[in-house]
Amino acid sequence: MSTTVHATAAVLEARGLSLAYSDGARHVEAVRDVSLDVLRGEFVGIVGPSGSGKSSLLFLLGGLRRPSAGGVRLLGQPLSASPEANADLRRRHVGFVFQEPFLVPYLSVRENALTHVEDPDGPARLEGLAEAIGMHDLLDERPHRLSGGQRQRAGLLRALANAPDLVLADEPTAFLDQSSGHAVMDLLRSHLGRAALVVVTHDRAMLAGATRVLTLTDGTLTI
Numbered sequence: 001m002s003t004t005v006h007a008t009a010a011v012l013e014a015r016g017l018s019l020a021y022s023d024g025a026r027h028v029e030a031v032r033d034v035s036l037d038v039l040r041g042e043f044v045g046i047v048g049p050s051g052s053g054k055s056s057l058l059f060l061l062g063g064l065r066r067p068s069a070g071g072v073r074l075l076g077q078p079l080s081a082s083p084e085a086n087a088d089l090r091r092r093h094v095g096f097v098f099q100e101p102f103l104v105p106y107l108s109v110r111e112n113a114l115t116h117v118e119d120p121d122g123p124a125r126l127e128g129l130a131e132a133i134g135m136h137d138l139l140d141e142r143p144h145r146l147s148g149g150q151r152q153r154a155g156l157l158r159a160l161a162n163a164p165d166l167v168l169a170d171e172p173t174a175f176l177d178q179s180s181g182h183a184v185m186d187l188l189r190s191h192l193g194r195a196a197l198v199v200v201t202h203d204r205a206m207l208a209g210a211t212r213v214l215t216l217t218d219g220t221l222t223i
Contacts, residue, residue: 010037011166011196012061016070019056019219030056032219033070038196040165043189045207046200048216054200055099055170057216061198062094062168075165091116095164095195097172097188101155103143109154110139113161126161132187133157134180148175156184160191167191169199173206181206 019031030053038044048054059065061072063079063086072079074093079086090096103112113126130136133153143151152175159167167188173181185206188197199207207213215222 009039010073011040011075012036012038012198013073014061014070015072017057017060017067017072018069019053019060019065020068029219031060031067034060034219034221035070036061036214036221038166038198040194040196041192042211043192043197043199043207043209045204045210045213046198046216046221047202047204047207047213050202052216053219054216056219057221058168058170058198058200062096062166063090064096092162093165095159095162095167097156097159097167097169099171099174101143101151101158103151103154103158105143108140108142109135109146109157112143112154113139113157115158117162119163122161122163125163126157129157129160129187132190133183149177149180152176153180153184156187160187163191163194165195167195167197169197169201171201172199173201173203 014034014036017031017034020029034057046054060067063072064083066081066083074089110126114122127136130139133156135153135157138146138150143154146154156172169188173184176184189209201207
């Protein structure tokens with residue numbers, strides 16, 4: 001079953017999106033025929049049990065994995081089936097928040113966040129973002145000196161420093177206590193004026209204020 005919101009000003013448009021692969025002798029259908037539009041200013045939450053395909057769907061939406069079928073348009077531009085071909089478009093318009101932030105170990109938090117930021121307002125914007133989530137005093141630390149929760153927040157700073165049009169967040173509060181988790185979600189929601197936000201999570205409490213909450217079960221998206 002596919003779930004579609006029809007609109008002409010969608011930041012993200014997915015049509016018939018599927019992902020199937022082999023895991024040894026096992027055939028896996030991680031994502032099945034998903035269609036989804038996300039508008040500027042929308043906050044879409046996606047929930048589902050572990051192994052339901054939530055992370056796989058997020059990677060497809062951001063052009064990080066090659067779909068088995070279907071396609072994605074970002075700001076009206078089709079994403080290539082090749083993840084490598086989408087790198088420049090992603091850097092300019094998409095902010096990713098991963099469960100594991102994949103920070104460059106020899107760069108500071110500040111340097112990680114500003115690596116692909118070309119906007120002259122980026123450094124000042126980063127200062128404000130860091131202040132909002134209690135990371136300002138850690139901007140010049142390297143990742144190995146941070147706790148798991150601090151690294152998660154450093155990944156959030158990197159995702160938002162370029163003021164992206166689309167933010168895709170995979171369990172962004174997974175390693176945080178409740179108070180820090182709500183601060184992170186407040187920061188994500190604060191960008192909804194110009195951006196669209198898609199959050200994958202197992203914790204429905206973190207989806208307060210979502211425009212829609214969809215459920216992914218065995219790769220199929222439902223309302």
